[in-house]
Amino acid sequence: MSRRAAIAAGTGGTGAVTDAVESTAFTEPRARELLAAAVPEAPVADASLLALGENAVFAVGGLVVKVGRDASLLERARHELRVAAWLAERGVPAVRAAEPAPRTAAGHPVTLWHRLPEAVRPAGAADLAGLLRVLHALPAPDFALPRRELLGGVERWLRLAGDAIDPADAAYLRERRDGFAAQAAALTPHLPPGPIHGDALPRNVHIGPDGPVLVDLETFSGDLREHDLVVLALSKDRYGLPSDAYDAFVQAYGWDVREWEGCAVLRGARETASCAWVAQHAPGNGAARAEFSRRVASLREGDAAVRWYPF
Template sequence: MATLREAPDDVPRASRIARVIDTAATERGILARACNRVGIDPGVADNAGLLAYGENAVFALPQAGIVARIARGPHLLDRARREIEVARWLRDQDFPTVRPAEQVPAQPVSVSERPVTFWELLEPADRDPDVKDLARLLKRLHALPRPPFALPAREPLALVETWLDSADAAVHLDDRRFLLDRKAELLDAYAAVRPVLEPGVVHGDALLRNVGVHGGRPLLLDLENVSDDLRELDLILTPMAAVRYGLPDGAVEKFVRKYGFDVTSWDGYPVLRAVRELAATAWVAQHVPGNPAAEDEFAHRVRCLRTGDTTSRWHSF
């Protein structure tokens, strides 16, 4: 781990912006090498469109009819393997979700210790998803039997320190200490939570942004956090998102009616929401270097956690 400094301001903003440009070029270079490794013309990487850059750099390669996901580091290799295994199992269950690219049977591949997976390119979205789509998909997912392979527990705070480390000097040491102390407190509270629903297969990141409506039906996207854990972990995110990110009026009520359980009435809800908000704050840290908007958002979220502010709006990344 690189040495932490007391303040992020000793890293010039111009240097941080240059680092982002270098990062984009690096991701595209890894994409070209990964394509070459699996027999896809590496030239398609030149015209690949960057769809998202979070835990993964996600590129659309329309010429090849696929999407490539490049994970941030070797610590995510096992998760990438499991994501492919889960996707194939869900395919066999006829569950509506994304499918691994058939032309790349052996995956993930590693390039510069970065796990890369390939997926079928979806048709253009028919419409925006709504919370009823999400509730239906979760109800169907939660009704599935456990798969014939082991799934880990969700462990929603497992990567907090990794995300903070990736920000290096861009995160103030006092904020890092506060978040790690908060993590320790919440791990104890989380261990004491007693569910009311039967634990089992969960999506693990069941936000509305992980639903797409393609080819006439809603699909559950981003399977990297599928786990065997508390079903309530999937259900807390809609009421949390209604407060933090904004959902249309009545969205939570529609979600509850469609799924059939109101997680906000459960005594474990405040703990699971606090756990998720800490994780969501630490997650933004990895975007802070070279990104003034992420820097401001991270500071805002930390301020909310420090002051116990549970109502202020957050901005999505």
């Protein structure tokens, strides 16, 4: 089973597990300690680390387990599980939780998901557009969806960065965050608001034997549908998404968000959040510090053509 197939999962668990592991930096060894505490019945010695970011993501047998970076992510884990259950009820192809509620270890949320089968091919922009059309046609669920607080994580990411980044850069991003938050609140949408994925990228689509499956539901929200479409527009500008891939996305979805006058506002907000997100990895990671500096400099200089690199 491929690394991508194993990564494609969400969160889950029953009951709370506590341990005596001391709070420390969120490294792979620390995440493995938390994994062992929360899922003692699993063969954690054989667990394979798939990703280390907001969560440490492990493949463990037929499961994928996500260990949250800190206790503040517990409610988000619960939210992701509610969304996964609702999408299953609606028949939307998306990851399925192995347990209905998070476990915890030393306050960190730990969630369990069914591991997806081997991918038959990489996901493309048109695959994402097809899933978004299905998702954007859904009515609101019978539970409250949060707004897409695109900028809501900025303060936490900057806090986690600590003195690994220039305080002036942190202050600049906070000011930029506040400005775009005010502008975004005043936008008039082109599409009717409703359920959105919140981080609509091809990397969050898995192409299995039965077709495309939507993964990573943590940012699922009820907000402007344009949020999901601006992501690919920014990917084209900043991350090297080929023009023909973006054109295929637009054709499959049926509308180009760049025609909307609010596009620049949501794009700017997402750039701000994406820059701050890298900051949390800066302590002890020279590559993260370099990428953070590249991004901040391009924002300060107003240069929208500077290439950013996924981190």
